[in-house]
Amino acid sequence: MSSISVAMTVNGTRVSESVPARTLLVQLLREQLGLTGTHVGCDTSQCGACNVLVNGRAVKSCTMLAAQADGAEVLTIEGLESDGQLHPMQAAFKEHHALQCGFCTPGMVITAIDLVANDANPGEATIRKYLEGNFCRCTGYHNIVKAIAAGAEAMRS
Template sequence: MPTVNLTVNGKAVSANVEARTLLVNLLREQLGLTGTHVGCDTSQCGACVVHVDGKSVKACTLLAVQANGSKVTTIEGLASGDKLHPMQEAFREHHGLQCGFCTPGMVMSAVCLAQNHPNLTEKDVREGLEGNLCRCTGYHNIVQAVLAGAQAMRR
């Protein structure tokens, strides 16, 4: 079985994986990071979005071996200790989550979106979150949260 070495949430990890293991399976099943979720099998829902070398990536669409040598950040690694990341805080403040299942992927996508767009508009957010499905919120409060979170990240 191949060995993969990567940095996950700032910690160096090494794991033996079957070649067919997806990054999301490595995170959830071998590293116990169950905050990253699996909501579909066609790379549509985005519940599994993590950051790989600073880019938002659907962890169900990357083999674990492809992430070899990368720096991976999951939802568990976003806050600083007990202090929530401004995007997490904005989701809480604006009721941008209900059941919480899509939330980790939604937040990770939103952080990248905000980093890549200095002046996000509602249209940017709606189009930028096209790859993340939510069944609970009708997206209204997610959009509000992302706009507020992006502003807070710039402060």
């Protein structure tokens, strides 16, 4: 199996790894870098549990080769806190009980941040539509929708 070298910035830290060429970005994050907060929930790019920000945009890291992220800025759920404080979107998820088992949560939070980057004040219909690539089996999305609206408001202020 041929190996390749990839280098990228992950959560602000420059990393350089040698991996089999077929390695997916999510495998690099989870298995090489130990960033297990990013999850794999399906193998057909439907569930969104593996979403990370690549150059500021939400990407399904199970559907991107590590090689494709060469040179990119990658932000995962582990990189959202600053000075030990939750990101406003993380805090909103906690305040509004927007997670139960927590498995889809990292992808949901990443998608929510991506949404707010595109629409600083999304309404309920916009939020629900934007989550079409993220499954949650626990919450019925009710509190996730509320949390994203509240998180967006907190990010504006």
